Amino acid sequence: MAELFKALTVEEARAVLTRYLPTKKTVTKVPLLESLGRLLAVDVRAAEDVPGFDRSTMDGFAVRAKDTYGASESLPAYADISGEVLMGHMPQGKVGAGRAWRISTGGMLPSGADAVVMVEFTEELDKKSILITKAVAPGENVVRKGEDIAAGEIALPAYHRIRPQDLGMLSSIGVTEVDIILPIRVGIISTGDELVAPFESPAPGQVRDINSYTLFGAVAACGGVPQYHGIVRDNHEELRNVLEKVIADNDMVLLSGGSSVGARDVASEVIDSMGEPGVLFHGISIKPGKPTIGAMVGDKPVFGLPGHPASAMVVFDLLVAPLIRSGEYSVLEKDIYMDYPLQAEIVRNLHSAAGREDFIRVRLFLREGRLCADPVLGKSGLIATMVKADGLAYIPAGKEGVEAGEIVRVKPF
Numbered sequence: 001m002a003e004l005f006k007a008l009t010v011e012e013a014r015a016v017l018t019r020y021l022p023t024k025k026t027v028t029k030v031p032l033l034e035s036l037g038r039l040l041a042v043d044v045r046a047a048e049d050v051p052g053f054d055r056s057t058m059d060g061f062a063v064r065a066k067d068t069y070g071a072s073e074s075l076p077a078y079a080d081i082s083g084e085v086l087m088g089h090m091p092q093g094k095v096g097a098g099r100a101w102r103i104s105t106g107g108m109l110p111s112g113a114d115a116v117v118m119v120e121f122t123e124e125l126d127k128k129s130i131l132i133t134k135a136v137a138p139g140e141n142v143v144r145k146g147e148d149i150a151a152g153e154i155a156l157p158a159y160h161r162i163r164p165q166d167l168g169m170l171s172s173i174g175v176t177e178v179d180i181i182l183p184i185r186v187g188i189i190s191t192g193d194e195l196v197a198p199f200e201s202p203a204p205g206q207v208r209d210i211n212s213y214t215l216f217g218a219v220a221a222c223g224g225v226p227q228y229h230g231i232v233r234d235n236h237e238e239l240r241n242v243l244e245k246v247i248a249d250n251d252m253v254l255l256s257g258g259s260s261v262g263a264r265d266v267a268s269e270v271i272d273s274m275g276e277p278g279v280l281f282h283g284i285s286i287k288p289g290k291p292t293i294g295a296m297v298g299d300k301p302v303f304g305l306p307g308h309p310a311s312a313m314v315v316f317d318l319l320v321a322p323l324i325r326s327g328e329y330s331v332l333e334k335d336i337y338m339d340y341p342l343q344a345e346i347v348r349n350l351h352s353a354a355g356r357e358d359f360i361r362v363r364l365f366l367r368e369g370r371l372c373a374d375p376v377l378g379k380s381g382l383i384a385t386m387v388k389a390d391g392l393a394y395i396p397a398g399k400e401g402v403e404a405g406e407i408v409r410v411k412p413f
């Protein structure tokens with residue numbers, strides 16, 4: 001069992017978890033329209049070219065580009081109209097020298113033609129002939145066969161999370177069923193004698209449960225399947241019994257509260273007693289979120305998140321979200337800066353102890369075109385601080401605070 005509050009750095013916590021995390025994934029087939037937001041289990045290759053033929057991207061005339069060379073308004077090129085492309089049909093015939101075929105946007109280019117002149121750059125002399133007032137280069141106003149994706153190419157790689165545009169790509173290559181990784185089921189438990197459900201009226205000394213709800217939303221937002229398991233009292237026996245069932249029913253468990261060092265803080269002892277290897281660390285050198293427990297019970301990660309609502313969300317974001325999102329546990333080793341893509345000017349001085357990574361809730365705004373981050377003041381027990389914030393700013397361990405005007409890295413919510 002890990003020593004109480006021998007705090008690890010985030011990097012160390014990620015590394016120790018990574019050592020124990022399972023690599024297995026469960027794969028299932030779902031209809032294309034049910035795959036949105038899921039992770040692909042395998043590389044998906046295109047079996048055929050898309051488009052399957054050269055297509056016009058404009059309404060106009062299909063021509064041989066070289067017949068238009070030098071054409072201008074003052075010296076137009078002349079062409080005979082020798083055919084018309086019907087949408088959805090293969091043109092019967094060939095575009096010969098000095099000829100043009102009427103074509104609509106999306107129509108199949110007739111053989112012989114290699115470009116399309118937009119209708120705006122033509123003048124119809126009569127039903128049979130046009131003047132072309134602008135030259136086109138070969139391939140102009142045309143999408144080539146296989147230009148969207150070529151037969152044999154990987155359309156989408158394994159572990160890719162399917163977005164709306166990916167549904168379009170899959171439909172274009174005729175994929176109607178998709179192999180996805182089954183989303184991680186995450187059991188959520190709130191602990192505390194003071195907690196009541198949201199539909200209850202809290203008596204003096206009681207508060208409504210917040211963490212089950214924020215964590216439920218956070219799991220779903222990452223593409224996991226949250227399972228609400230309610231409130232458990234600060235009691236060894238009760239927590240053990242609930243935890244046993246929740247671990248059995250899920251791939252991962254999130255407990256919140258009882259992770260500190262108080263007399264009622266039972267989480268660490270109970271988690272450690274559930275099975276090997278047990279608690280891997282208890283305490284991370286971050287603010288907020290120091291009293292965090294990371295454990296594995298068999299091949300299932302179990303996290304004891306701090307009770308303060310903002311702290312629980314910050315730790316979730318740091319350690320839990322990457323696991324759920326990626327479906328591939330090794331991503332925990334990724335550089336933290338990858339997650340903080342924005343650079344913003346902090347607008348107040350902030351203190352931070354050296355040797356501790358700080359995650360500051362910030363409001364974002366633009367000042368004279370520059371992105372600025374204004375820290376949201378308030379304790380980590382206040383959910384309103386998360387509600388008012390637009391993101392988290394990151395202060396690395398090596399820094400003893402930041403001064404107004406300094407650039408910080410920010411992750412938007």
Ligand SMILES: Nc1nc2c(c(=O)[nH]1)N[C@H]1C(S)=C(S)[C@@H](COP(=O)(O)OP(=O)(O)OC[C@H]3O[C@@H](n4cnc5c(N)ncnc54)[C@H](O)[C@@H]3O)O[C@H]1N2
Nearest residue numbers: 190192209210211212257258259260265291306307308311
């Ligand atoms: N002497 C010390 N006290 C505390 C320390 C410390 O280092 N020494 N750490 C503080 C920090 S930082 C945090 S964070 C909290 C962590 O506490 P626990 O994880 O043990 O959680 P609890 O004591 O059960 O609760 C803390 C706080 O959060 C409220 N809470 C808990 N669960 C929920 C929930 N589901 N919904 C809403 N609010 C919740 C609870 O009522 C407490 O107010 O410990 C500090 N103390």
Ligand code: MOO
Nearest residue numbers: 288289290311380
């Ligand atoms: O870590 Mo506590 O989480 O600072 O509020």
